[in-house]
Amino acid sequence: xxxxxxxxxxxxxxxxxxxxxxxxxxxxxxxxxxxxxxxxxxxxxxxxxxxxxxxxxxxxxxxxxxxxxxxxxxxxxxxxxxxxxxxxxxxxxxxxxxxxxxxxxxxxxxxxxxxxxxxxxxxxxxxxxxxxxxxxxxxxxxxxxxxxxxxxxxxxxxxxxxxxxxxxxxxxxxxxxxxxx
Numbered sequence: 001x002x003x004x005x006x007x008x009x010x011x012x013x014x015x016x017x018x019x020x021x022x023x024x025x026x027x028x029x030x031x032x033x034x035x036x037x038x039x040x041x042x043x044x045x046x047x048x049x050x051x052x053x054x055x056x057x058x059x060x061x062x063x064x065x066x067x068x069x070x071x072x073x074x075x076x077x078x079x080x081x082x083x084x085x086x087x088x089x090x091x092x093x094x095x096x097x098x099x100x101x102x103x104x105x106x107x108x109x110x111x112x113x114x115x116x117x118x119x120x121x122x123x124x125x126x127x128x129x130x131x132x133x134x135x136x137x138x139x140x141x142x143x144x145x146x147x148x149x150x151x152x153x154x155x156x157x158x159x160x161x162x163x164x165x166x167x168x169x170x171x172x173x174x175x176x177x178x179x180x181x
Contacts, residue, residue, distance in 0.1 A: 002036040004059055008052050009034075022051040068093060076105065085112025085163070102178035106161035107170050108134065117162055123175045127151045127161075132169030135162045145171075 003172075009019050016034070020027040025044065032038045040048065049056040076089035087107040095098070106114070127136065128150045136143045137160040138153060144164055147152055153159075163169040 002034040006034040023047040043073045085109035101176040103174045113162035126174040128172040133165030135164040135171045
């Protein structure tokens with residue numbers, strides 16, 4: 001458990017002293033804990049998990065449950081888009097964690113677009129086209145992406161994805177920070 005606490009602390013950019021102060025522990029106790037030379041009480045473990053913005057389970061389990069790491073294709077969360085030619089599936093990973101990105105799989109019928117599905121302005125976006133042809137409109141500029149193409153951009157104003165081909169288009173869409181308005 002100590003190695004996990006240390007790894008998560010370092011990943012959060014915290015020193016032993018900073019974490020100890022946040023939790024109300026001595027730095028020497030926390031150091032001993034990270035070296036597995038002492039054991040914490042449950043309330044101390046809860047405090048450490050809260051200070052590290054993680055779930056207590058991540059600190060004590062030897063391995064994470066599969067549903068925290070993997071989303072099977074029958075467990076996608078469908079988003080109602082209001083666009084009949086568009087399917088949007090959130091890849092929602094379970095478990096209480098601070099997520100820094102939101103992956104989705106989208107499908108666009110020929111001629112369909114992503115208009116009016118949410119406000120993604122100011123967010124970073126990554127697209128990878130799995131099938132078909134997708135037009136990306138950024139302001140007055142339009143790009144066409146084909147199967148195997150990838151794009152990275154930030155919408156400064158409302159943008160749009162549309163299927164510009166004759167076949168269904170499918171792609172991976174990841175944006176950060178997560179959250180749909």
